[in-house]
């Protein structure tokens with residue numbers, strides 16, 4: 001399936017979750033077996049060399065798990081606070097208003113493991129950059145992040161490149 005055909009499975013919902021946001025909804029792509037499989041295959045082709053996948057809550061889990069199954073790699077979960085049952089390490093990061101936090105199970109990433117970050121959408125890059133910081137805090141090496149869709153014009157890619165991470169996105173949509 002071509003990337004153009006994959007893009008046709010993205011639904012745009014205006015003013016969600018708040019006025020002015022064009023929400024790029026990937027649920028139609030997930031609901032179509034051929035499109036979901038083609039997305040996973042296209043992500044795998046662009047994954048490069050790595051040891052472990054990190055999926056970012058919540059939709060990063062879906063694509064991260066599919067990619068892990070396809071490539072035979074393990075998956076670690078980068079989660080919102082208070083969701084992981086074991087000992088965690090965390091990273092606090094700034095939002096436009098206030099702060100947020102991501103957590104990871106302590107000791108689950110082997111020291112110096114090459115971790116591939118996976119999420120559904122790259123917007124401002126704030127979430128992905130925070131996930132990279134957290135993974136590096138745990139001793140991981142992170143040099144590439146995979147996204148199904150990137151919103152152009154929000155500088156998310158520049159933010160990641162400035163942090164030494166190459167962003168790779170299957171689809172590009174305007175912000």
Ligand code: AMP
Nearest residue numbers: 022023024119121122123124125126127
């Ligand atoms: P950011 O930290 O700004 O890069 O936002 C990234 C997260 O927010 C991603 O994990 C997406 O799931 C979600 N997100 C942000 N903007 C959009 C959008 N316009 N459409 C769909 N998801 C979005």
